[in-house]
Amino acid sequence: MYVYLNNAATTRVDGRVLYRFSKFFRNLYENPMTSFYSPGAKEVEAEMEKARKEVSDLINASRKEIYFTSGGTESDNWAIKGIALNHWEEKGEIISTPIEHSAVLSSLKTVREWGFSVKFLHVDKFGMVDPDEVRKLITGRTILISVMHANNEIGTIEPIKEIGEIAREKEIIFHTDAVQTAAHIPIDVEEMNVDLLSISAHKFYGPKGVGALYIRKGVKIKPFMDGGHQERGFRAGTHNVPGIIGMGEAAKIGLSEMDKEIKEILELKKYILERFEKIEGIYVNGHPEKKLPGNINISIEGVKAETMLLYLGLNGIIVSAGPSHVLKAIGIPENLYFNTIRISLGKFNTFEEIEYFLDVFEAGIREFRKKK
Numbered sequence: 001m002y003v004y005l006n007n008a009a010t011t012r013v014d015g016r017v018l019y020r021f022s023k024f025f026r027n028l029y030e031n032p033m034t035s036f037y038s039p040g041a042k043e044v045e046a047e048m049e050k051a052r053k054e055v056s057d058l059i060n061a062s063r064k065e066i067y068f069t070s071g072g073t074e075s076d077n078w079a080i081k082g083i084a085l086n087h088w089e090e091k092g093e094i095i096s097t098p099i100e101h102s103a104v105l106s107s108l109k110t111v112r113e114w115g116f117s118v119k120f121l122h123v124d125k126f127g128m129v130d131p132d133e134v135r136k137l138i139t140g141r142t143i144l145i146s147v148m149h150a151n152n153e154i155g156t157i158e159p160i161k162e163i164g165e166i167a168r169e170k171e172i173i174f175h176t177d178a179v180q181t182a183a184h185i186p187i188d189v190e191e192m193n194v195d196l197l198s199i200s201a202h203k204f205y206g207p208k209g210v211g212a213l214y215i216r217k218g219v220k221i222k223p224f225m226d227g228g229h230q231e232r233g234f235r236a237g238t239h240n241v242p243g244i245i246g247m248g249e250a251a252k253i254g255l256s257e258m259d260k261e262i263k264e265i266l267e268l269k270k271y272i273l274e275r276f277e278k279i280e281g282i283y284v285n286g287h288p289e290k291k292l293p294g295n296i297n298i299s300i301e302g303v304k305a306e307t308m309l310l311y312l313g314l315n316g317i318i319v320s321a322g323p324s325h326v327l328k329a330i331g332i333p334e335n336l337y338f339n340t341i342r343i344s345l346g347k348f349n350t351f352e353e354i355e356y357f358l359d360v361f362e363a364g365i366r367e368f369r370k371k372k
């Protein structure tokens with residue numbers, strides 16, 4: 001049996017996505033930016049705009065606020081560097097968290113080298129930031145706040161709406177990396193007071209190498225890529241047409257099936273956690289309630305993550321493991337630092353797969369602990 005429990009890393013493309021985007025590789029392959037008078041190119045353009053609307057609906061934005069990119073990494077880079085470039089002369093400060101994805105952390109490192117300063121918020125043992133600390137860190141020089149919507153390792157969902165309210169009140173641009181949450185939990189850029197938001201299609205059953213940056217109307221940001229006039233002059237480069245259309249379909253499906261997906265995944269998760277409770281020395285990381293439905297992050301006493309990963313892999317089960325900057329930031333005890341694994345569930349997982357995983361997992365724990 002092959003059981004894929006690494007859905008936070010990437011997901012299998014939904015068959016409906018594959019069906020809709022495949023014809024844009026062979027039949028409708030024209031470039032709408034250059035074939036002005038071709039009916040094929042017109043159809044391609046119409047489909048891309050339909051996808052833009054589908055992506056905007058997913059986060060309650062308007063169509064013109066969606067800019068297609070090559071994925072989450074590019075969107076995060078653009079958000080941070082694009083705002084920094086806009087303040088090139090006077091520089092300024094950025095507020096963020098120590099548990100961001102490396103796409104954000106590395107971009108912050110770069111803008112630091114450009115002369116900007118970065119202040120990191122504290123996170124508690126669940127990986128949660130405190131909006132009051134955001135308020136305290138804001139100064140007259142703050143140009144951007146970047147806090148992820150949910151963490152990719154421990155699944156904690158951050159108080160984005162509360163931070164958004166503070167950012168709005170202080171008139172500071174607010175970016176959130178929603179790569180782990182888009183199409184998995186509701187997102188409303190209006191309610192959350194977000195100005196910039198990153199998403200990536202391959203995390204919600206869409207194709208790899210395509211994503212989007214939401215840019216609120218009126219927000220001043222410098223383009224990141226120089227070249228052609230695509231994306232209203234803000235993101236140069238020939239469009240990844242099949243990818244964009246695939247992302248549109250994935251967004252549409254994600255929005256319409258979200259409630260069902262959450263319910264089913266939570267049932268699987270509940271069953272896993274009940275079985276884990278019966279095993280001694282298993283500690284669940286991340287926030288107990290404010291957490292991504294599909295995320296389970298555990299530390300296992302007496303069993304190295306590497307050993308467990310290899311053993312599960314040999315039995316056809318794919319999970320992932322730390323250690324990482326996130327585990328360090330939430331203060332995982334040293335003896336558990338290398339004993340932490342992430343199980344991330346997706347909509348294609350079945351109860352039979354979970355039953356198989358748990359049987360293999362429990363047998364492994366017994367075996368490895370006996371050997372010690």
Ligand code: PLP
Pocket residue numbers: 008009070071072073074076101103148150151152177179180200201209211
């Ligand atoms: N941000 C977060 C929170 C992620 O989990 C990921 C993917 O691992 C990314 C950004 C990067 O996205 P992409 O793989 O589309 O570049």
